Amino acid sequence: MQSNAINKLKKLNALWTVNGVNLFTKVINLTFFAFVYFLLPLENETYKDLRRNFYYYYPQIKKGRPRPLDPVRIIIQSVFLLFIKQIPSKTSTINVFFNSLLKVFKNTVIKPLSAITSVFTGKLTEVADQKETVVLKESRKTVILVFLGLSFVASILAVTQPLDVEYQLVFVALMWIVATLLKSEKTRVTLMLMIFISIIISTRYIYWRITKTILFTDPVTITFALLLLVAEVYAYAVLILSYFQVCWVLDRKPYPLPEDTALWPSVDIFIPSYNEPLDVVKPCLLAALDLDWPKDKLKVHMLDDGSRAEFEKYCKSIGVNYIIRKEHNHAKAGNINHALTLTNGDLVAIFDCDHVPTRAFLQMTVGWMVHDENIALVQTPHHFYSDDPFEKNLSIKGSVPAENSLFHDFIQKGNDTWNATMFCGSCAVIRRKPLEEIGGIAVETVTEDAHTSLRLNRKGYSSAFISLPLAAGLATESLADHINQRIRWARGMVQIFRIDNPLFGKGLTIPQRICFANAMIHFLHGLPRIIFLLAPLPFLFFNVYVIFATGMMIFAYVLPHMIHSTMTNQQIQGNKRFYFWGVIYETILSWYITVPTLIALISPKHGKFNVTAKGASNEETYFDWTVSKSYIFMIFLNFAGLIYGIYNIFFDPFSQVGVIVINLLWVCYNLLVLGAASAVALERRQVRTSPRVSCEMECTIDISKFQKINAIITDFSKDGLGIKLSEKIEGSSYQGLFKDGQLVVINIENNSVIYKFNAEVKFSNQNKLGLAVKLDTLQENIEYIRCTFACADRWAHSFEGLKQDTLFHGIHTLVKFGLNGYIKMLKNAPFVFKQLLWIVVSTLLFTFSMLPVPLDINGKKIFDKRK
Known part of the structure; x- marks a missing residue:
């Protein structure tokens, strides 16, 4: 050996x-x-x-x-x-111990709590001894009140009880053990307990911050300390409201329509546009004409606020009603309201002009409106077939949930639970009568959609959310476009909060008020996020105590608050949002939405509607230094704080090493977040104005009358197909079989119907082809859209197939993308800036190389290195 x-x-x-x-x-x-x-x-x-x-x-x-x-x-x-990330083994000592502990915990805690839940629901639940517990209905109210009363008293004691640092550490350690055990059980009861524990820990932290950590000495100290405290109280309030909003989500399914189509309502399809190119709008118009709905009950209207002759000509050629107006006031809301006066359908379906609905859109949504006449709004998720700036610039599509997934695929389910579904401006159906009753689409704010749904709820109407992607559109093209879009959303939501505050006024239930208020104050995160990114610097530079406490006390209170809130949110959100991505998204927007939202709070009528550009392209990769200025400014402030803090540890004999170390860790975290935010600013080259959509569809290619080849369509666009040839011809290769410019016929089967399209070969490489589809007639265009963009079940949620993220993987990802951002800046920076930035990058790269890497042991493929 x-x-x-x-x-x-x-x-x-x-x-x-x-x-x-x-x-x-x-x-x-x-x-x-x-x-x-x-x-x-x-x-x-x-x-x-x-x-x-x-x-x-x-x-x-x-x-x-x-x-x-x-x-x-x-x-x-x-x-x-x-x-930490050991290979799973049922016989390992750690797993045997943990599983035994978990079994005892389930029998002694979870099952009895499930029995208590039966008191609230009136259902029979099996308990540990397999006997049924029956609770008389008349006793439920008393039991609930007693239970809530005892819980409230216990909560007050748990929050306000003063503890020395040793006992505080013991308390949070016990809570962490309980939460960790609960996390392994995916039940409603365990989730509620995790939320309860998180609220206790966070409330105790805020109580400690307010009563023990503010040092009233000089104006500078008071100012910095109160700024951080206000930011933390804001984050705490949003945390509590969000827990309520999504603690019990409703996964509503489509409701079947009556078999008699005579009972189906008539529908007007509104497609508003202002400055989008006709090529972007065409797929939406064609898909709307082809919706699976009785033709005598369906009318498609192009609402062109740009009054363009080419649009009018095209709409007339395909049979779409073309609507313009003389006065272009109130932007998109005014455009839709004008169309309401010229149409008379029972329902109105609205699509942004870049969204393409599937054929089944109306059949999957209108059933609820026929079933319940009080439902005024049915909203579906916004799904994008093009890459958003994060997916494109970070190359993360398919490995990380899309930025919009959390709201459109999850939070809206929570809103639906409380009858507070928000209208998102597109991919929705609205009942005409209630809409006219509230005066049409709201025009007082630049987020007319959310304001409209708030008014419908105030009138007592219900809303519904169906979590199925039934349409898909174009995402924002660049980080700058994304920021501009979010600035409008942020300003508009704060405008609503000032003009039509959901917390006040008539017509809303308490849950509805909470859901709408949380959605609005969420967009005030700009200033708090900046405060968090700069908060450790006053102490590192000027010895100003923004938190007046020892390092051990900060560790005992701050860390548990962060761990429990993160762990609980991850348990709630599952694979719809991974660790730390929410912080990265907020950091990117924080600098830019701070001023508009503060102005909207003071003067809500300021600001104008801006349209998000779609269908653009950029010829080369470039780093957007204009967008990145704010990140770079905060990066250098934090890095200066890091260097100065390390200097004080070694050369200041009176420095408080524990407090400095905690602030340095905070600075390192901020640097990673800012680096990840900067990484998105490297705009990748994008030549195609029409994005390719990945797919897997069987087809056949007719080369001649007597020669056919089976193939797979791997991607499509509005006028092109990517093909993978799936068989050989009598054992020979494809070399020379296809030539550029060659005409072929492609056959695609859709719902048992075979559609034929003429196509031209644009390139061929071994068993791969690129085809340009030749669509000469209106029917061919509609059929092509039917087989591609509008095909049933075409679109999938961005989180489908993703495993729930782990904390260690989240940390590793944050570090990786944080360093990636610095490397991108370094490669694209001017020479002087490169010299300064290289110090930051080298230090962080070396530190990162020493960290352990989380592995997917269960999912790895074993391979033999000797082969």
Whole structure:
């Protein structure tokens, strides 16, 4: 065995020599590996998997190119894999202990609590001894009141009880253990308990901050301390409101329509447009004409606020009613209101002109409006078939939920629970009578959609949300466009909060008030987020105590608050939002929405409606330094604080090392978040104005009357197809079979009907083809849209197939994208800036290389390195 080990070490030395590794590095690594070889029996079958998949388990190690500190990296990763991300094993000591503890916890806590839940619901629930517990209906109210009363008293005591730091650590440690055990059980009861624990921990933290940590000495200290406290109270309030909003989400399914189509309502389709290109609008118009609805009950209207002759000509050629107006007041809201006066359908379906509805859109949504005449609004998610700036610039599509998923695919379900579904301006159906009753689409704010749904609810009408992507559109093209769109949303929501505050006035239930208010004050996050990004600097630079407490007290209160709120939110949100992405999204917007939202609070009538550009392209990759100015400014402030804090630790004999270290950790976290935000500013090259949509559709290609080839459509656009040929022709290759400019016929089956389209070969490469589809008639255009964009079940939620994120993976991802942002800035920066930035990047890269890497042990494919 020793001779084999020596031979392996000789081979390693030879490989490293060829790759130019210096003598010092070779000595360090060979000594380490020799020690490991002689200490552990690596030749045994037990270590077979580790030997073959060494570079999978240790991704920090570069094959054939070791670094001096690689032994340290291997030790850190080994400890991480053994004790934190260990290989699942039913017989391992840790898992046996944990599973036993979990079993006891379920029998002694979860099942009795489920029995208590039966008191609230009136249902029978099995308890630990398998006996049924029957609670008399007349006793329920008393039991509930007693339970709530005791819970309230216990909560007050838990929040206000003063504890020394040791007892506080014991208390939060016990709460963390309970929450961790609860997290493993995916039930409604455990989720409610996790929310309850999180609220207790966070409320205790805020109570401690207000009563114990504000130092009233000089104006500067008071100012900085109160700014941070206000930001934290705001974040705490949003946390509590969001818990209520989504603690019990409603996953509503489509309601079937009557079999007799004579009972179906008539529908007007409104497609408003202002400055979008005709090529962007065409797919929406064609899909709307092809909606699966009785033709005598369906009318499609193009609402052109740009009054463009080419639009009018095209609409007349395809049979779409073209509507313009003389006065272009109130932007999109005024455009729709004008169309309401010229139409008379029972229902109005509204689509942004870049959204393409599937054929089944009306059949999947209108059923609820026929079933319940009090429902005035049915909203569906906004789904985008093009990459948003985050997916495009960070290359994360398919690995991270889309930025809009949390609201459109989850929070709206929570709103639906409380009858507070929000109209989002598109992909929705509204009943005409209630809409006219409230005076049409609201025009007082720039977020006319949310304001309209608020008014419908005030009138006592209901709303519904169906969580099925039944239409898809174009996402914002660049980070600058995304920021401009969110500025309008933020300003408009704050305008509503000032003009028509949901907390006051008649007509709303308490849950509706909470849901609408939370949606509005959420957009005030700009200033608090900036405060959090700069909060550690007053202490590091000027010794100003924004939190007047020892390092251990800060650790005992701040960390549990952050851990429990993060853990609970992750349990609620599941795979709709990964760790730390919410902070990154808020950081990107914070600087830009702060001033507009503050102005809207003071003077809500200021500001105008801006249209988000769609269908653009950029010819080359570039870094948007204009958008990034705010991030760069805060990066240098934080990095200066980091250097000065480290200097004080080593050279100031009176420095409070514990407090400085906590603030330095805060600064490092801020630097990673700001780096990740900056990474989105590198706009990738995008030549196509019509995005490609990935798919997998079977088809056949007619090369001639006697020759057909089976193929798979791998992607499509509004006028092109990507093809993968799926079979060989009598064993021969495809070489020379297709030529550029060659005409072929492609056959696509949709709902048992075969559609034929003429196409021209644009390129061919082995078994791949690029085709340009030739659509000459209106019917061909409609059928092509029917087979592609408007096909039933075409669109899927962005989080489908994603596993729920883990905390360690979230930290690793944050570090990776944070460093990625600095590298991007470094590559695209002017020379002087590169010199300064290189110091930041080098320091962070070295630190990152020492961290352990989380692995998907269950999902990895075992491979043999010897092959």
